[in-house]
Amino acid sequence: xxxxxxxxxxxxxGRFQAVQDVSLEIQDSEMVCLLGPxxxxxxxxxxxxxxxxxxxDGHIYIGGRLVSSPNFIVPPEKRNLGMVFQNYAVWxxxxxxxxxxxxxxxxxxxxxxxxxxxxxxxxxVGLEGLEQRYPEQxxxxxxxxxxxxxxxxxxxxxxxxxxxxxxxxxxxxERMRFEITELQHELRITTVYVTHDQAEAMVLSxxxxxxxxxxxxxxxxxxDVYRNPGSPFVADFLGLANFVPALxxxxxxxxxxxxIEVEQRPKVLCKLAPEVDGPLPLKGxxxxxxxxxxxxxPNQAPLQGKISxxxxxxxxxxxxxxxxxxxxxxELPVDEKIREGDCVTLEVKHAIFFKAKGGEDEGKIxxxxxxxxxxx
Amino acid sequence: MTRALKQAxxxxxxxxxxxxxxxxxxxxxxxxxxxxxxxxxVSLQNYIFVLSDIRNLEPLKNTILLGIWTVIxxxxxxxxxAWLVARTDLPGRQFVESLCLLPYMxxxxxxxxxxxxxxAPRVGYLNRLWMAIFNLASSPFDIYSFxxxxxxxxxxxxxxxxxATHGALERMNPSLEEAARxxxxxxxxxxxxxxxxxxxxxxxxGMMLAFLYTITNFGIPAxxxxxxxIFVLTTQIYSYVHRGDFMGIRFATVLSVLxxxxxxxxxxxxxxxIRRQHGAAIISGKSVRPSTVELGIWRWPLAILVYGFxxxxxxxxxxxxxxxxxxxxxxxxxxxxxxxxxNYRYVLFEYPLTQKAIITSLVxxxxxxxxxxxxxxxxxxxxxxxxLRGRRLVDLxxxxxxATPATVVALAMxxxxxxxxxxxxxxxxxxxxxxxxxxxxxYAFRNISASLLQIHQSLEEAAYISxxxxxxxxxDIIIPLVKPGILGGWALVFxxxxxxxxxxxxxxxPNTPTIGVAVYELQEAGYFHIAAALSxxxxxxxxxxxxxxKKVVGA
Numbered sequence: 001x002x003x004x005x006x007x008x009x010x011x012x013x014g015r016f017q018a019v020q021d022v023s024l025e026i027q028d029s030e031m032v033c034l035l036g037p038x039x040x041x042x043x044x045x046x047x048x049x050x051x052x053x054x055x056x057d058g059h060i061y062i063g064g065r066l067v068s069s070p071n072f073i074v075p076p077e078k079r080n081l082g083m084v085f086q087n088y089a090v091w092x093x094x095x096x097x098x099x100x101x102x103x104x105x106x107x108x109x110x111x112x113x114x115x116x117x118x119x120x121x122x123x124x125v126g127l128e129g130l131e132q133r134y135p136e137q138x139x140x141x142x143x144x145x146x147x148x149x150x151x152x153x154x155x156x157x158x159x160x161x162x163x164x165x166x167x168x169x170x171x172x173x174e175r176m177r178f179e180i181t182e183l184q185h186e187l188r189i190t191t192v193y194v195t196h197d198q199a200e201a202m203v204l205s206x207x208x209x210x211x212x213x214x215x216x217x218x219x220x221x222x223x224d225v226y227r228n229p230g231s232p233f234v235a236d237f238l239g240l241a242n243f244v245p246a247l248x249x250x251x252x253x254x255x256x257x258x259x260i261e262v263e264q265r266p267k268v269l270c271k272l273a274p275e276v277d278g279p280l281p282l283k284g285x286x287x288x289x290x291x292x293x294x295x296x297x298p299n300q301a302p303l304q305g306k307i308s309x310x311x312x313x314x315x316x317x318x319x320x321x322x323x324x325x326x327x328x329x330x331e332l333p334v335d336e337k338i339r340e341g342d343c344v345t346l347e348v349k350h351a352i353f354f355k356a357k358g359g360e361d362e363g364k365i366x367x368x369x370x371x372x373x374x375x376x
Numbered sequence: 377m378t379r380a381l382k383q384a385x386x387x388x389x390x391x392x393x394x395x396x397x398x399x400x401x402x403x404x405x406x407x408x409x410x411x412x413x414x415x416x417x418v419s420l421q422n423y424i425f426v427l428s429d430i431r432n433l434e435p436l437k438n439t440i441l442l443g444i445w446t447v448i449x450x451x452x453x454x455x456x457x458a459w460l461v462a463r464t465d466l467p468g469r470q471f472v473e474s475l476c477l478l479p480y481m482x483x484x485x486x487x488x489x490x491x492x493x494x495x496a497p498r499v500g501y502l503n504r505l506w507m508a509i510f511n512l513a514s515s516p517f518d519i520y521s522f523x524x525x526x527x528x529x530x531x532x533x534x535x536x537x538x539x540a541t542h543g544a545l546e547r548m549n550p551s552l553e554e555a556a557r558x559x560x561x562x563x564x565x566x567x568x569x570x571x572x573x574x575x576x577x578x579x580x581x582g583m584m585l586a587f588l589y590t591i592t593n594f595g596i597p598a599x600x601x602x603x604x605x606i607f608v609l610t611t612q613i614y615s616y617v618h619r620g621d622f623m624g625i626r627f628a629t630v631l632s633v634l635x636x637x638x639x640x641x642x643x644x645x646x647x648x649x650i651r652r653q654h655g656a657a658i659i660s661g662k663s664v665r666p667s668t669v670e671l672g673i674w675r676w677p678l679a680i681l682v683y684g685f686x687x688x689x690x691x692x693x694x695x696x697x698x699x700x701x702x703x704x705x706x707x708x709x710x711x712x713x714x715x716x717x718x719n720y721r722y723v724l725f726e727y728p729l730t731q732k733a734i735i736t737s738l739v740x741x742x743x744x745x746x747x748x749x750x751x752x753x754x755x756x757x758x759x760x761x762x763x764l765r766g767r768r769l770v771d772l773x774x775x776x777x778x779a780t781p782a783t784v785v786a787l788a789m790x791x792x793x794x795x796x797x798x799x800x801x802x803x804x805x806x807x808x809x810x811x812x813x814x815x816x817x818x819y820a821f822r823n824i825s826a827s828l829l830q831i832h833q834s835l836e837e838a839a840y841i842s843x844x845x846x847x848x849x850x851x852d853i854i855i856p857l858v859k860p861g862i863l864g865g866w867a868l869v870f871x872x873x874x875x876x877x878x879x880x881x882x883x884x885x886p887n888t889p890t891i892g893v894a895v896y897e898l899q900e901a902g903y904f905h906i907a908a909a910l911s912x913x914x915x916x917x918x919x920x921x922x923x924x925x926k927k928v929v930g931a
Contacts (some may be wrong), residue, residue, distance in 0.1 A: 077840045077845050089837065092858055
């Protein structure tokens with residue numbers, strides 16, 4: 001068990017800047033997810049922690065001890081870490097038992113103890129009775145458990161997971177998510193988990209680290225980053241979102257709130273993203289999650305429109321409402337009374353205003369459709 | 377670079393790289409230099425001299441003509457057979473495939489000897505049969521001729537076209553063809569518009585290999601062509617070297633460089649074709665069941681044609697060889713009283729030359745295969761698992777002598793290791809070993825590289841994370857996983873080494889005849905029945921090795 005800290009870490013591959021000025025403190029027994037689109041540098045960051053890559057700049061500490069810097073590196077085998085690879089990397093020429101026993105063997109643990117430790121961890125991941133099988137005789141999910149057992153058997157300083165569930169089917173992925181969280185809670189082991197799947201990150205992590213183009217763009221508890229994203233990129237990456245062109249009219253400084261105008265209809269209340277300033281009125285984008293909008297009867301609030309489409313999702317309804325040019329996406333409880341074509345009013349319960357493009361920060365938005373509703 | 381070397385262990389890396397320099401770079405460098413060296417200094421004089429001599433232009437012309445005609449035969453045989461095997465419901469397609477690959481395993485000079493049994497003027501079995509049936513006074517076929525060379529050479533090089541075409545047809549994504557059918561193309565239209573254009577690069581690549589194989593082959597033109605005074609570059613070089621004088625060696629050197637240029641040119645062309653093909657990425661690596669064509673009423677007639685042809689061209693010569701090996705003498709009537717097993721007893725237990733040859737070849741095969749695997753494994757690891765600068769060069773240097781005609785490699789060894797540079801291996805086992813190693817190292821290197829490539833980086837990294845250092849990970853993870861590659865590489869070196877002829881004829885000494893040399897000498901001296909017995913022994917050794925390896929390596 002140990003805390004991990006990265007201080008201004010950068011990694012260059014030739015001229016490609018894979019990781020840039022990453023600083024991150026991971027607490028003892030905390031579970032952190034590195035989340036981002038492919039090529040954002042999350043896997044490189046994990047491999048830097050593992051010691052497979054040497055940083056071009058910066059320092060990495062595990063348990064307070066310096067393990068990586070541009071001119072000093074503790075090799076991976078000396079770091080006492082556990083790692084689960086995307087393709088499991090279960091050795092095909094060894095049985096399940098031999099795979100899991102290997103790290104213990106290298107640490108010269110006595111034979112008897114190896115046996116009991118391996119059996120214990122195999123029971124923990126639900127592989128009892130399979131210890132004499134070869135990997136080719138196992139399903140993908142079982143191989144995944146072998147990899148997990150092998151990573152955990154030595155009670156490592158930290159557990160590193162590189163998209164471990166991406167090769168499993170949806171049902172199994174769901175189950176493994178909870179099993180991994182439970183194991184992590186039980187063993188109270190510092191864990192760094194790399195994924196590009198936001199749902200996975202939400203379920204698993206104490207904190208989510210969102211990365212883009214080699215940099216950390218936001219760190220926070222899952223609910224915080226989901227509800228209060230710091231940038232349109234984060235908002236968009238973490239789930240469904242409406243992005244609507246808007247005009248900032250008035251700040252209510254005491255409350256951290258503001259009044260904005262959408263399609264010339266004033267008095268929609270919202271939160272301000274950090275560092276929104278400039279002369280009023282200010283052009284920008286309003287971000288609203290589909291579940292943060294309520295439907296009211298006609299003529300009750302400024303935003304009036306017509307239901308253009310209703311899609312039944314099982315537990316919820318996906319409702320589109322057109323107010324002038326903008327089509328809003330709403331997620332509502334199932335209600336048999338509403339019909340396509342109904343005139344309605346929208347009440348926005350929680351929204352954030354982002355300043356319009358042009359600022360340096362906004363340059364990171366990859367998706368072109370920041371205006372209008374965007375669907376993940 | 378120093379860091380990469382340290383990772384793998386400096387000593388083995390340095391050893392392997394030095395071997396490579398000693399085996400390949402040095403001899404080929406000497407050969408190249410010698411081709412420009414004259415009494416007055418370095419110049420193009422030798423080339424002008426050699427090329428202005430009509431006696432040297434003839435072999436050049438013959439080489440290219442033989443190459444072209446052989447490729448035509450290979451195409452005519454390889455493409456239809458590949459299509460029948462890969463895409464139709466021809467009965468027993470697996471069996472047809474293994475028959476087509478059979479020539480791959482057998483040395484071409486044994487093929488030439490076998491065909492001599494069938495088609496030698498007057499005494500060949502088929503000639504005798506023909507004369508008896510039609511009551512002719514003279515025999516219709518003469519294997520000692522240009523068409524004879526083209527025919528036997530064609531049978532040995534069509535597998536290249538077959539394998540390339542078959543592979544492409546098998547790997548092709550069937551939905552490409554199905555899309556054409558849906559779009560309205562008929563069965564013939566699909567073949568013309570989709571299938572053929574997609575496999576053409578592979579066919580071309582197979583043709584290049586067939587051509588390359590033909591122009592660098594020595595056994596067939598030596599056994600079939602020299603008697604009719606038809607010389608190609610390899611046989612011309614051979615006779616120049618055997619002349620033994622200063623000018624002979626010099627001429628041979630120049631012709632060798634010309635042959636290398638021809639061969640490397642072909643190689644380069646082939647690489648270009650393969651690269652273009654990969655660029656298009658139309659043929660997926662996935663194995664999907666390709667759509668098959670039902671032959672309908674043609675199924676059985678075609679089957680009879682195919683099986684008839686393969687029996688005639690591939691099994692019959694082997695049977696003729698076997699028959700001759702049991703005869704008291706070559707050319708005697710086929711009666712019970714003329715059959716004997718004496719030839720085998722003679723070859724194995726009585727005749728010192730063949731006994732010595734068998735021992736020499738086995739020793740050479742075993743030591744060469746073991747050394748090649750050792751050096752090849754280190755080089756493969758350097759080239760694939762480290763960031764060593766110049767690792768592409770290692771690749772190239774390993775491939776070079778294999779792309780270089782064997783005759784040329786042998787000549788380079790003579791020039792480099794005959795004492796002029798302080799190392800004198802002439803007439804020893806050493807020079808044979810060095811030559812074999814240089815030429816066959818490639819097989820071990822490539823085979824081990826291929827299995828190393830399949831080992832995903834994470835399998836090794838998982839070992840590091842578990843606490844293993846580089847040496848330990850190499851021992852516990854890499855070696856066990858590449859074991860099949862190592863065994864396969866060993867066999868791939870052992871088999872051609874045991875049966876080697878071309879380099880041996882130029883390098884053997886009085887105490888180091890090889891099996892190939894013994895067969896060749898016996899055949900040339902007219903002891904066909906004894907040569908046949910020894911040939912059969914080689915065939916049996918090769919078959920059993922092949923089976924054993926398949927069994928050990930597994931599917």
